[in-house]
Amino acid sequence: MNQVLRQAHDQRFSELIRNRTGIQLPVHRRQMIESRLRPRIAAVGASGFEGYLAQLFDHGLLEDELPLVIDLLTTxxxxxxxxxxxxxxxxxxxxxEAVRRAAPHPPRLKIWSAASSEGAEAYTTAIVLAEAQRAGQRFSYAILGTDISQRMLDRARRAIYSAEQLSPVPAELRARYTMVGRAPAHAGTARLVPELRDRVQFMHLNLMDRxxxxxxxxxxxxxxxxxxxxGPEDQSAxxxxxxSHLRPNGYLIVGHSESMVVNxxxxxxxxxxIFRKT
Incomplete structure (x- = not known):
């Protein structure tokens, strides 16, 4: 493949991923990209990353491969x-605050985990809210988890995690909110209890959708x-x-490295x- 065509494929690929997912693929991440796509490169019998892009763009594989590519490139x-x-x-x-505002009626809280991956954030939220109820706070809640990766959503709905994944959960809470796998196929794993799973729904969603x-x-x-x-433009959008989906006085919580992004x-x-809607 000549250099001009290779560069054209690289640029088209980067623009495609950015437009579909918001994820930027700078040149310095090339090695990571190739590593994550290696299973698909092998599956289609391509001769390396350049050959894989040629299969996508020149040989009609893009429509079938793109969902798999996006899934692999998602962090x-x-x-x-x-x-x-x-x-x-x-x-x-x-x-x-929500309980005081709704008094004397118990409020129903709506929580959205907007990049839920395989569900740890959503289920952590369910655990701490269940504990607040046990401590006497009167409210109900529903949690929505959304993600671009269907594979991660399937895992989240199963709510089965390894002992290593559950290690950050305090032992008392693991005992209360998980069921240890006893069948040989589930050795070393535990599943969130139905009482928590029933409070959390998962749905496919692309943050780049309008x-x-x-x-x-x-x-x-x-x-x-x-x-x-x-990129900055996509962040703002x-x-x-x-x-627009927060109620007045609702909260948007971003990562600690993202505080400067919220403007x-x-x-x-x-x-x-942590930011509050006025």
Whole structure:
């Protein structure tokens, strides 16, 4: 393949991924990209990354391969109780505030995990909210998890995790909210209890879509460690769409490295990486 065609394929590929997912693929990430796509390169019998792009663009494989490519390029990094201070603010400030505002009736909180991957963030939220209820707070809640990766959504719905994945969950909470796998096929794993799974729904959603099929009175949106992969224009557009789905006084929570990204006239900073809609 000549150099001009190779560069054209590279540019077309980068633009395609950015347009479909918001993810930017700078040159210095080329090795990572090739590594993640290696299974597909082998599956179609391509001669390396350049050959794979040629198969996509010149030999009609793009339509079939693109969902698989997007799935492999999605970061899918997730941990239980990641950036735990966010969950402290949720149960110590946001929930009590909602209870006071709705008194004497118990409120129904809507929480959105907007890049839920395989569900750790959504289920961590369910755990801490269930604990708040056990402590006497009167409210109900529903959690929506959305992600661009269908493979991650399937895992999230199963809610089965390895002991290593569950290690950040305090032992008392693991005992209360997980069921240890006893069959040989599930050795070393545990599943979230039905009481939590019933509170969480998962749905496919691409943050680059112009509209989101989500309620517009959400109390809290977790949009953590996603915007860092987007360019400034896409960051602003996604934030604007997210804000439109928050109720007045609702909260947008981003990753600690993303605080400077949130610059919207309706959002006021509450604390590092937590913003409140005015």
């Amino acid at each position: 899918n990094k997730t941990d239980f109780f990641r950036e735990a201070t966010h969950f402290d603010v949720l149960v110590q400030e946001i929930v009590p 509209t989101y099929p989500v309620d517009r009175d959400v109390d809290v949106i977790f949009l953590r460690n996603v915007l860092i992969y987007f 996604v934030i604007a769409r997210m804000v 919207h006239p309706q959002m006021k900073q509450h604390s590092p990486s």
